[in-house]
Amino acid sequence: MHPAPSVIIFTALSGLGFGMMVFLGLGYLNVVVLTAFVFVAMAYALAGGGLLSSLFHLGHPERFLKALTQWRSSWLSREGILSILTMGIFGIYAILWIFMDMRIELLGYIAALLSIWTIFSTSMIYAQMKSVPRWNSAMTPILFMLYAFAGGALLTTQVNIAGWMMAALAVAQIVAWLLGDGAFAKSGSDMGTATGLGGLGKVRLLEKPHSGTNYLMKEMVYVIGRKHALKLRIIALSTGMVIPAVLLLALPPGHMIGLLAILSHMLGLFTARWLFFAEAEHVVGLYYGQR
Amino acid sequence: MAKHNQPQLDTSPKVSDEIRHTTCYMCACRCGINVHLRDGKVAYIEGNKDHPVNKGVLCAKGSAGIMQHYAPSRLRAPLKRVGERGEGKFEEISWDEAFEIATGWLAPIREKNPEKLAFFTGRDQSQSMTGWWAQAFGTPNYAAHGGFCSVNMAAGGIYTMGGAFWEFGAPDWDHTKLFMIFGVAEDHDSNPIKMGLGKLKKRGAKVIGVNPIRSGYNAIADEWVGITPGTDGLFILSMIHELLKAGKVDLDYLIRYTNMSFLVNQDKNSDEHGLFIRDSDGKEQVWDRVKNAPAAWDAKDVKPAMQGAYMVNDIACTPAFMLLADKYMADEFTPDAVADRVGISAERIKSIAAELAQVAFGEQIVLDRPWTDFRGQKHDQMIGRPVSFHAMRGISAHSNGFQTARALHVLQILLGSVEVPGGFRFKPSYPKPVEAHPKPHHNVTPGQPLDGPHLGYPRGPEDLALDENGRPKRIDKAFTWENPLSAHGLMHMVISNAHAGDPYKIDTLFMYMANMSWNSSMNTSGVMDMLTDKDENGEYVIPHIIYSDAYSSEMVAFSDLIFPDTTYLERHDCISLLDRPICEPDALADSIRWPVVEPDRDVRGFQTALIQLGAKLGLPGMVNEDGSPKFKDYADYIVNHERRPGVGPLAGFRGKDGTGKGRGEPNPNQIQAYIDNGGFWLDHIPESASYFKPWNMDYQNWAVERGIYDNVQPFVFQVYQETLQKFRLAAEGKGDIQPPEHLREQVRASMDPLPTWWEPFEQALVNKDEFPHHALTQRPMAMYHSWGTQNAWLRQIHGHNPLYVPTDIWNANGFQDGDWALVTSHHGAITVPVALMEALNANTVWTWNAIGKRKGAWGLQDDAPESTKGFILNHLIHELLPAKDDGQRWANSDPITGQAAWFDLRVRIEKTDPPPDLHSIPDVAPQESPVGRGPKNVEYGKEWT
């Protein structure tokens, strides 16, 4: 799939934002009001910013409210509603906390729960795509949540939790890659089933329907070299999880270390998310001679 | 559960304000179209269900007519060249000025030496009119494009059976059970062939595709024969060998309907050796095997012998059939002898021959339709042999194409499958025996019309267009010993001959609808040089070039004066029986175009411009006594011009009352009558006349009534071709019109009265190790030559073209996707992108025809893929062959008709680095665009959505 910046930013940032809300909601981080304000603002900025950037890849952003109507069937719709709801509830919780210094546990738990649900539904937008075998797996929600928790913990300075989450995430990410690499083959779709001609012999594309390109090829037939992908995976794994985990668990906590861990994790997060899209092969590629 | 809620749709939206019926011209197939107009704009074009040609269907080009009609490349006004030739610098001028310039050049020519005008037309469908104009002007130098197109097919058919494949006939789609298609990618009958194949598929009838490339029609064929290019003649003659030796030929049919029983002079010393034995009043003789005596071939109850040696007036003779049998039953034609050269296993050749016999004789079909033949014999049934054939340029565009086309017709005839149910059928006004066609005319009188129609079918050396010193009279050297039967002229030789001043210099080259500086010429780069070449005085070697185009093509840039034509939706046209008719085997038909939308530019239909120019030149037939113009415009001509009394361009709705069919005085309301009838006229052939046309009296009489000919003229098929033998006799030194020495052997060898095969010339001359592969082009179904490129929709399908390479060559060169190759012929080299195709003759490479364009043409941006990556093979093909041992360079064409041998091309191919800018080579310098460039984006129909 075409790794569109808007979608990468959207999923990555909103993940972090709601991840923070989980921890703030669960009552972690006992700090003075002013600091609390900074963290809350940060969570909002990330979640809100992410959602905002998601509007950029719409053909008609001005109609975005319509996207809230189909919660019965559509994960994207659910994700929209939940994120708004979450930010609302968390908002009340935050206001009471910051301005009245009342931290209502129940409200926090609800906010945290909603955040998790939001992150989950974001992940399901991709996980539900049977047409993209690499995504169509339980690993997709697991990854999205772990990324959110790890990042959220880190940004809410939960050094230990963050550290262990990073380790868990590393394992999950590796498993996801390995499973993902075999997913297309396991999906059972190939040029034979795509054309119905498989029984007659080996099928190959002779001529595209047009000599130029088209929307489908631009959007869904993105090809990246194996070598290139491997390099990026190593970068993602090391900067995104290994380095932060080591920094957090092995070294004495401190602002400098924390900042380093955050920067490193962000780099890894974006690389991994770019790969999440770039490496995902859509079965429509079969009609254009891909694999 | 709650009712499934969904938006309310208006499922009956308005489609259009008005539908106008006219004829498509996105190609030469001439389908009927319904043009939907909305707010005066073309909103939708669909096929006309009532139309005989397409019965409602439409091809991709036809549906893309909107984008053609509104193409940004349309010329807007007459153009006068201001820059150098080829640059594309023009100024727009008025029609008056345009006519002034033209008459300024042409009037003096006509007074002194009319032959200094060469007038040649391309995709034209008004040859009966343009030819008439040229005749009135008095130049011998007129022809259409058939010489580089498919004259082998046309002439091979006319000389054999009075009609050809091409558009002159069609398989009996409703009855045929086995259909063989040779060398066709698309053909002129684009839609009818597809509709026909659809019918066969529906009935489960078998289709055999003979073609080096398995695409399009050949892809859906039930059996593919991936023949080696240039060898179909051998393949066919070998099948004939199989059929003869097994006695699987229709002897009764041969006796009744062919000249196979005619007695042929066998006296080697006779001046008439190889000609038919004739009685005192010139009737060909047969041997009556009952009376045991010679008799006129058409004598009542004659029982002709088909074998044996006889003496008639002391001349040894034998039935032509014996000569045929002796020739083809020889060992040189056994499947095993030919298999390697044709690239088909002997087993497969035998199998196909057997299958033909099985279906032709085992599955004959019988229609209970009584009919009467020209001998007066009544038949209560029509008996058919349901095998049919079609072929086109894969056979004809070779230097052995004429004889190969003849071979295929002979195969059909031996099987008794021509003009019978389930076989091949003619479309009236065909069949027309050679005798019913004119001979070539070429006698010039300054200031006077030519002595007759330019093009025709020579009957012998006496009909050649040679002057007293034996020098060619025509600039294209048509009807000379180099190509005696060049019935369509040789448009592809005009520019090089005119440039060389051989046989003489000309003053003005006048062309219409032919992109001669690009895809329709061989040696494209060379031709561009010839068009721009100057003499010692700095004058262009070809002094004046007038050209009519509708769009900003490559040829426009090389012209001095441009007559801008309208689009096909803006003008009157007539698809006339005097021309290439649109008839169906069961019906006579012709049609018109008319301005369904008015031009928004200062353009005129070319035929109108030509008639107006003719009037200004005072050409006979175009002016009244007082010198005033006889016709206002083409529409006026279409209605009021008469070729023969009562016979004019349109056959329908003739006579004052509009009831005349074929014959009748002009009808002032004729065009409106056509419009009211859907743009065409159709007249069904009586059932009893629908088959056996050349011999069927009901058909013959009907044809005379309709003005197809003036008296009944049944004829028999010329399987044995006497005209060819006459030329051969001359080559053998007989008669007083003799070929030049250097051509004697070629004439003798090629002018065989029975179909024969020789190795394609280029292949025979070049070193086969140096140029090991065949290189071909194919018509894309969704493109028409050069002119589909300006079409925003079609160019997305074919915006650039790879060279398709078969598996072995691909692997041998270690090609990968995205690689480029250097392709070299004896004449030149090109560097182009390659792609793998496995369903391809192992020794053949190919590409789509005419996709590559010159930068700046067609209103496209300079970086359009057509002009960067896209390429044409024409740079590799030369109009002359490589030099022979004697240093002579002969024409790269068929020695009988002069047909350009496009598909004889031999090449070498090597992997090479992609050009740095990924532009294919040669990368011809841009031309300026006299019409600017197209808009960035298109959203057609937005105002209605």
Add this chain to the structure above:
Amino acid sequence: MTSLPQSTEKKLGLVIDLDTCVGCHACVISCKEWNTSNYGAPLSDMDAYGANPVGTFLNRVHTFEVKQDDKPAQVTHFPKSCLHCEDAPCVTVCPTGASYKRVEDGIVLVNENNCIGCGLCAWACPYGAREMDAAEGVMKKCTLCVDRIYNENIPQEDRVPSCVRTCPAGARHFGDFADPQSNVSILSAERAGMDMMPEQGTKPVNKYLPPRPKSDITSDITPALTAQSAETGGFLGWIDRTLEKL
């Protein structure tokens, strides 16, 4: 709304005959021509006369080559438009309800007024049957010519999709698969109509008829003809015997 209907009264769709399709692209352009000025936004062509023309098409024809070892390869033209699936994933993913399947005839449509152009439905379609229009920012797809097949301004016999009406080879058939007696049901039954990518679980309505076996690939051979035997006088003897009978 984007939940799929439990069931539809009719199942309108196409049968496409891969044995007959010559790959002429007529259906492609006829579709473009009809739809650019009818249902919904026009089908734009970006950079129409430039280096990289990219237009919106609702129907496209691919060409595939199929080969078995040591056998000649064969070529199949493959037209592809929306298959109007019964379990259409493109519908359920739509957040706005713009994408829906009609309960009366099963046609899958986009209500462009509600479409935010998120592209999710195109992702969900395994077949590449949806294209986002670059100029209009809304999702375009085959409408099964819903504005033709019921259109009272069109003669009865022409109330079929534009691509079906135009197909020169007659390789496209339109009808109701819910009716076992319909032309399409019968064709698909007789010729073993196939589903594309059945494993995707979309239950396509459109069916494809497979190419018939090719005798050069199955290596069918008709036994060679036998020559007229010498005892009976060979070829000349045959001529005499035949002439006797005439």
